[in-house]
Amino acid sequence: MELQNISILDSAKIGFEFSCSWDMEHGLGVMARKGKVINIGEAEVAFMAI
Structure with a gap:
């Protein structure tokens, strides 16, 4: 597992995107x-505004 990206969505939310060996596509x-x-969840969770 390797950290690929950090997304700061607002002053309270931060997303972390990782590559991982068990799901190389997502x-x-x-x-x-x-x-x-x-x-x-999948990498897109790291930058989705929920």
């Missing part, structure tokens, strides 16, 4: 708000 995305994880 990767892994993590969205956090105020330091707490709010969503985990």
Whole structure:
């Protein structure tokens, strides 16, 4: 797993996009708000405004 991108969506939300060996096509995305994880999924989760 390797960090590919960090997206700052606003003052409270930050997205992290990773490449990963178990899903090379879609990767892994993590969205956090105020330091707490709010969503985990494919890489696109890291930059989606929810």
